[in-house]
Amino acid sequence: MRASSLVALGLAAGALAHASAASADGGPSDTGPAAGAVDAEPRWGVRLWSSERWLGDASMAALTTDTLGGGGVAVERRLLALPVPGPFDDLAVSAELSFDAGSVDGTTFQQLDNHVSTWAISAGARARLPVLSWLQVQGRAALGAGRTTVRIADQMTGGAIEDRAATAVASSGVGLAVMPTLRRGSRFRFVLDAELGYQTTTSTGVRAYPEDRPAPELTIPASYATLGDVDLDGWTLRFGAGVAF
Amino acid sequence: MRRTLALLPLLVACTAERDPAFDRARVVTGPVPLKDQVAYVDGALDRVVVVDVATPPAVRAIPIGRAPIWASPTRDRDRLLVITRGEEALARGQVDEEPHLWNVDVAPGGAAPVAYEIGSPFDRIAVSDDGTLAIAHFSASGPDAEGFFRNPNELAFVDLTRPPGPDNPVLKTLRSFSSTPEAIVLSPPMAIPGAEDPTPRVLAFVLAQNRITVVDATHPTRDEVTIRLDQAGASVRPREVVFAPNTATAYVRSDGARDVLEVVIGADEVAPDNPSANDYRPVLAELGAGGGPADIAVYDDVTGRRFVLAATPGTREVVVIDADTAEFTRVATPDPIDRIVLFPADSDEPARKAVLASIGSQLSRVHVLELEGIDEDLIPRAVESIEVGEPVMAIEPVPGRELAMLVHDDQRTVLGLLDVAYGSVSPLQGVGRLDDYAFTPGGDFLVAATPDLARLGFLQLDNLHPTDLRLDDVPARVFALPGGSIFVDHGDPLGRATLIPSAEATRDDSVVLSGFLLAGMLED
Structure with a gap:
């Protein structure tokens, strides 16, 4: 796991401790916000996160043994609140637009340096259910499109092949969000969250296009070998921080 | 928090398992020119990669056993014989596998490879001319360091026309007098x-x-x-x-x-x-060669009689021996001859002339010996000397023609073309270092390459007209295949080659194959 994830994890732990302390000092009820507090719920949110993706496909195992590390940014807008039976408060549903990117390096045959990078823009929905005044359970689903690039370079000669292709992306996740308030009745909140999810992408066909090859009209007609498809599907773990207002 | 961290081992378990082949050091043997294909043996992925030079070209991968050591084509170049060392299952993903000799049919749609268990990790193969027998043996440098006992005098006789069985291959240890096979x-x-x-x-x-x-x-x-x-x-x-x-x-x-x-x-x-x-x-x-022969050659005359030529530089003679009767004729030579080249060089035509050179002494002349009627007493036996102007360091016959390429320096930058019929020598100027070359099958062209120059040089041997073909990458090896195609390997570990359909072809007629050594690498 990357250092950024550990930092985010640490921030989340700190916020949790802070929220617990605020609750002990007479903050909002531990059993849920008071009636009518929905109006004080934030409407907008902006979050940054760091993520790791455990790649589950054999094609990526050929290129690397590492996780795909990255990060992203999202903007969300609260749309509605749905009543939930039981002791819980309303379920807050938001629309979310996000951008995320990641990359991973690896070595094959003790000879080839591989680099796989990807980015995606997604739109989706997020639902949060308060379980404590400062703690919410959240779920997310999104669809999007992006681009994946694969580069394979020989260590000795420096020669490299590179291919890229557009991909469709679907992702989902569930997690916990810590949203402590700084001031009673204020919509402004910090958000620290952790999410376990799964991301699936359409596979990317990789062909051996030389990185340094001149324009086709200047070169001998070429045929590029097909290496196979790269599939970036995998379980993800995200740690994020942001603000809601 | 603790629960979240407890998820991490589960996530790691979701990661796809990596094939140990991707962690091996990769040694690629080849290119090995075949009839209409060029083959590479991939030592990490345990496969033979075959490039078919047909139009359009195609690349195929043929799986073989673990850890290829050595590959040799059969004489007709229809098949490739590969020795695989096998491995012991000492780590995850490894399997116990004995050394094998693989008989790989490289033709499109050819038979599946046949594996013969040879028992020892031999590192050389001798193949009979007719391609029916192969003998796996150890090289002069001996077996590798793995294992407990190794027997350098052991041979594995493989009958390639029969399937593997208890009597195929046959392992045999030669009697030794403290020496090992070379x-x-x-x-x-x-x-x-x-x-x-x-x-x-x-x-x-x-x-x-x-x-x-x-x-x-x-x-x-x-x-x-x-x-x-x-x-x-x-x-x-x-x-x-x-x-x-x-x-x-x-x-x-x-x-x-x-x-x-x-x-x-x-x-x-x-x-x-x-x-x-x-x-x-x-x-x-x-x-009765006498004086220690430095080179020998054998030929059949037009009547089918076989003669052996032996060059004895110590006595400055070439001895012509009638193989049937052991009668011999001595021909005096002005120089200490240590290289004999017969013309025409094709084995299916009776040799008519022998070019004699003194490579060790690096003399600037060669000699031509007329072979027709050499055993007849009334015909004078003498050599014709040809001054070539530069020291001769190598002599290569052109297939199908009475021409020989002369190399005049260590760097292979000064060349000459000897016309054996006329006794003339044409210097070849302006060529770079001749690191690799090939003659087209009919002997029409000399194709030359040097790794410093992204270009192939062609010399039309009818009239010595030189032409060039610009390449996109510097060449490492060049092969003129029997079908007329020219295959240029660029020495790229990822696989890069230029296929030129003929010596007269242009850049537009050619095609570059890129990345073929990684073809299918990401597939399951």
């Missing part, structure tokens, strides 16, 4: 005159310091015959064997020997109580 030469199929079994058979001549061992490779369970070469006390190292199959005779040239050794394979009575007894016996004779 090379194996297989004869063409030869019938042994007078033998009860008239079937032609292949004999293996195993060359070692101070000895030659003859094994009936067609019947490898029979006893071998060892010929000691050091009876006179001198240290003798056999270097070259040529055959006269019509008379079941072999001629051996050795370093440290005074003469050419003639080995006549004659019939012998078979001991009825010894199933491994041979039905032949080698009869030895020293042919």
